[in-house]
Amino acid sequence: MFGVRRLAMAGAAIALGIASLGATAVSADAASGCYGIGGGKYNCHVWKTAPSFWPGNVRAGTLNAGENYFYCQAKGTRMYEGDYYNVWYGKTDDDSGNKGVWVNAVYISGGGNDQPVPGLPYC
Template sequence: MPDVKNRWGWLNDTKEYFYCQKNTSHKVSLQNGKYWNTWWALTDDDSRNVGVWVNVVYIKGGANGQKQPGLREC
């Protein structure tokens, strides 16, 4: 389950691979400036952590409160 209180690693500023995405139905929301979302994408980060959840607010192309276009649901 996504967790906004803990940060485990990092993603380099390059193209990343995401496996799928999950909506936490407003249970776990993240806001960054004017952007917010309850959808989270699953990936392996660049610091070798496996199964890391990243809020889609950090992925280019989505809209507030909406899933990331083109990424399947988990």
Template sequence: MALQRLVTYVSSAAMIAAASLFGLSANAQAADARAADAQAAPRAGCSSIGGGKYNCHVWKTASTWWCTTTDQTDSCDGIPAGILRRGTSYFYCQIWGHDFRYGSYYNHYWARTDDDSGNKRVWLPVVWISGGVNDGPIPGLPFC
């Protein structure tokens, strides 16, 4: 009986140790993945790549929009143009336009780009660009 309890105790301890090691390993892998993602693209706004273009990190694949622009983009017609995939993309400039909201994110600024669908001079709400704040411009991206 004592031997059976000892075997049960050792088996339980081994299972707990294995589970703890697996949990630590999974947490370490998750931390490594987060660190790699953080290094994959700049998160603090945009940086010039020359030729009037600026690289910015887009944190979520999103729709681009057709807009008629003069002094402001507030004449977007509500028709999506295409998509811009998550990752680093180039932009030309940003401008104050109509309000765009996604969950707790909101902004009046829109950034002009060429999207991944082949559309030129389309606009992306800056809520999708890393490095900004609600209702503020994206650092490092000039105004149109």
């Protein structure tokens, strides 16, 4: 059930209700989820360049594919691509210079549909 999850940039048709191109080689740790790197950060593999969002359905910027750090995860609005979908979002700083933005977990390797990303704490 665990594997790469995908999502098209299906517009900014999400509303984060948060209360508080191509695949690359992945380490064994990243393939199964995220792992701590210290300082409250967790390394996760982002398999495809992903859009980032502010709460309330506002597009923020872009997070490039590859190893990226995240702080935590929380539930938001479900996003889809084909057979893949997820309601979880990881909080990170994107490659557009935005701090504390959200990226749907469907872009993060590890986990399953509508499941939190293994190894990434809840916000």
